[in-house]
Amino acid sequence: MEFQVRNVAQIAQADMRFGDLTVLVGPQGAGKSVLLQLFKLAIDRAYVEDTMASFGQDWQRGNPRALLDAYLGLGMGRSWNESSQMLLQGEPVDLASEPKGHPTQEALFYIPAQRAISMPAGWPQPYRAYRSTDPFVLKNFSEALRTHMDNISSRDNIFPTKWKLKGPMRKQIDWGVFHGAKVSMGDLSMQRQVVLKVGGGRDNYGVSYTAWSTGQREFFPFLMSCYRLLPSSKKTKDDNIQWVVIEEPEMGLHPRAIFSSVLPLVFDMLHRGYRVVISTHSPSVLEALWAIREINARILSKYNARDRSNKVKLISEMMGLKTARGDVKDMVDSLLEKKIQVYGFQLGQGKDHLVHVKDISTLDPSSDDPDISGWGGIVSYSCGISETVAKAERGAIR
DSSP, X not given: OEEEXXXXXXXXXXXXXXXXXEEEEOOTTXXXXXXXXXXXXXXXXXXXXXXXXXXXXXXXXXXXXXHHHHHHOTTGGGGOOTTOEEEETTEEOOTTSOOOSOTTOOSEXXXXXTGGGGOTTSSOOOGGGSOTXXXXXXXXXXXXXXXXXXXXXXXXXXXXXXXXXXXXXXXXXXXXXXXXXXXXXXXXXXXOEEEEEXXXXXXXXXXXXXXXXXXXXXXXHHXXXXXXXXXXXXXXXXSSXXXXXXXXXXXXXXXXXXXXXXXXXXXXXXXTTOEEEEEOOOHHHHHHHHHHHHHHHSOOOSSHXXXXXXXXXXXXXXXXOTTOOHXXXXXXXXXXXXXXXXXXXXXXXXXXXXXXXXXXXXXXXXXXXXXXXXXXXXXXXXXXXXXXXXXXHHTOOO
């Protein structure tokens, strides 16, 4: 899938060729979220406009600026000008024309960076609880989460439950995020909300959502999205959803949780046939992808079958899935066939700080291109610190 953006907001030029997994890196405010929301609009415009209208949101039809104010949030309409352009698969996306596509089905499921604020009191807010000036992707995500969670029985554990996710992955999430606590329905303050059950037996007590750790609060809406996207029945995926966008899945999480919990869930999405796009500031995400690329590029055995088996074993161990068997082993094995793309968002040095997007997919640490060797700036500062300390060791200061 090809997607091009020209002169929208701070983005001067972006030429994207999405893989099975595509990762966007770059400084905050460089336009990663804007580009991903535009990608959602390009794919699902009929659904987006129909949903906004069905909830009473109004805008001047045929006016791209008015549409972007309604979709991206108040004030974002000014990001579009006469030279602005979007192309999907080489075809211009005309925001002034009538949208094409199915108005009641979305093909791209969007998990926004603001996901934790969709649950201010421990339960997802409905679409109508938000202002018309709030971003569509937040309101739509919150409504989807609320609809899903409204069907959860008050008697059920929300996590862990044997009816959701693969057994080894549940253990990984418990180890990396919840540390033996259980997520269940609570009746604190006589309102429906999720609570974290800590302790056991008579000492078991519920902790309200706002008192959870930041990482747990950020991870939980992502986990609920995975419950919807990764059904435990014979049906392997949502039939309508083809794409999943996840903004900053690492928020608030220790690298242990990123490797043990977040990335295995992402890899399961890939295994089931979704194409996934991630924005991140985490070196852990890129370290994992670099390691997978390096392991896959090497011949570990002269026997082809054993070579592939060894690669699967190494990747499984890296993710903490040391005894990967069955479905989990198949999931890791499928990673070897997936195309991974990485793009860096480069802030210009001029007064306008215009952004150009660059393909840095090789992640080659020995590259002469600092954008590639520095992984889009993700590790360049760490390298700079190491060089500074090395100078001090050598007494190289003059």
